[in-house]
Amino acid sequence: MAQDGRLDMTLSEAVxxxxxxxxxxxxxxxxxxxxxxxxxxxxxxxxxxxxxxHFLVVTDALLRxxxxxxxxxx
Numbered sequence: 001m002a003q004d005g006r007l008d009m010t011l012s013e014a015v016x017x018x019x020x021x022x023x024x025x026x027x028x029x030x031x032x033x034x035x036x037x038x039x040x041x042x043x044x045x046x047x048x049x050x051x052x053x054h055f056l057v058v059t060d061a062l063l064r065x066x067x068x069x070x071x072x073x074x
Contacts (some may be wrong), residue, residue, distance in 0.1 A: 026061075034057055
């Protein structure tokens with residue numbers, strides 16, 4: 001749990017308040033938040049304890065725009 005209080009939410013609140021995100025804000029995500037998100041993803045359980053995760057963090061808006069067509073195709 002973050003010390004700044006930003007993650008003060010129970011699991012049930014998180015699960016039952018989950019909504020699909022259709023639009024993203026253009027605001028940059030601070031590096032500290034990205035690290036916290038990735039750390040949470042790494043700690044999450046996975047099948048057979050295989051750790052099959054690979055992460056790609058793209059913070060450059062122009063580069064993200066180049067990835068967009070590939071995302072939509074996939």
